[in-house]
Amino acid sequence: MPQKKEDYITNKVLAVFTVCLGGVLILMGLKKLIDFGTTFLIGMMVVRILMGVAALGVLVGIFLAVREKKNGVDNTYRILTGRNIIIVFAAAFVILALVHHYGFPIFKVFYGLLPVLAVYYLIYHSYQPEFCVMSVDCGVAIAMLLIVRRAQISANVKYLAWVAAALCIALAIVQIAAVLQIKKAGSKLKLGTHKWDFRFSSNAYGMMLATPVIMAALVTLGAAMGLTIALYAIFVAAAYLFVTAVYYTVKLM
Structure with a gap:
């Protein structure tokens, strides 16, 4: 089987x-x-x-x-x-x-x-569940930063940069609350009749709590500082994803 x-x-x-x-x-x-x-x-x-x-x-x-x-x-x-x-x-x-x-x-x-x-x-x-969560955090942050850059180019939709930052912060808060709840329940989650039993590694909770905060900070920084900083923030988010991908790939071996 x-x-x-x-x-x-x-x-x-x-x-x-x-x-x-x-x-x-x-x-x-x-x-x-x-x-x-x-x-x-x-x-x-x-x-x-x-x-x-x-x-x-x-x-x-x-x-x-x-x-x-x-x-x-x-x-x-x-x-x-x-x-x-x-x-x-x-x-x-x-x-x-x-x-x-x-x-x-x-x-x-x-x-x-x-x-x-x-x-x-x-x-x-193929990967550990915590890396799946962190890769989504990085992907969402990069997408939001692309929206930030596009919004800053056009004078008519500059407010979208702050909408993207607010959305990223809201998602970070939701994730942090969910992670703390799962940790409190001993790596288990129950929604109605559905139950999940996660097998996280020893440092998983710290990474899943830190990653959304870092990504939300990058998006907010990009929205506040303009096009160039938003571009650098994209590179930082991509580098963070690459480094964690290498780390968890090595752990699979």
Whole structure:
């Protein structure tokens, strides 16, 4: 059973990477069509066709999920399940709908977001839970700092820099409260009927308490000090993520 579970996780991570890479390639093809006036209408028609395919995929996923539940199918080590099909095609439909409505800005967003999601999925399954939490903290901080820089360039939306800083501070407070509660409960968390038993390392709580504070401070500093400092703050957050990634990778060996 342990070997079967290991293979399942490996194949699932590979499947997520494949789907995300396929999504990026499809978006690149659509952008090439929409980029030129001569093929713009064809590109938009392809987007609508793909939206229809995605909607059909969601319906197929719902049908399979209902049938699996009715027949009592065990999906413990299965990748091609109704639930997973629904998630993939629903995400595809949302992305295509955004492309159809907003056009070019959406391509840049998902060129970066899809690979990042695949990497985070790998981290979630392969690394210690505390590093997964810290990597999310760093990723959110870098995203907020990019928003800060964009807001500071435009005179009309400068307030967004402080909105991003406030959001980062709020998330840090929530995380600190959750970590303290989990520590108090002996690495256990209960929400309603759901229970989680975490296996954190000896220094995990200190790292999970310090990281959100550091990231919130970097975002606030970027919002207060301007474009150049915000750029340096991005480098610091990325360096922090890299150093912790190396540390936890070594611990896995």
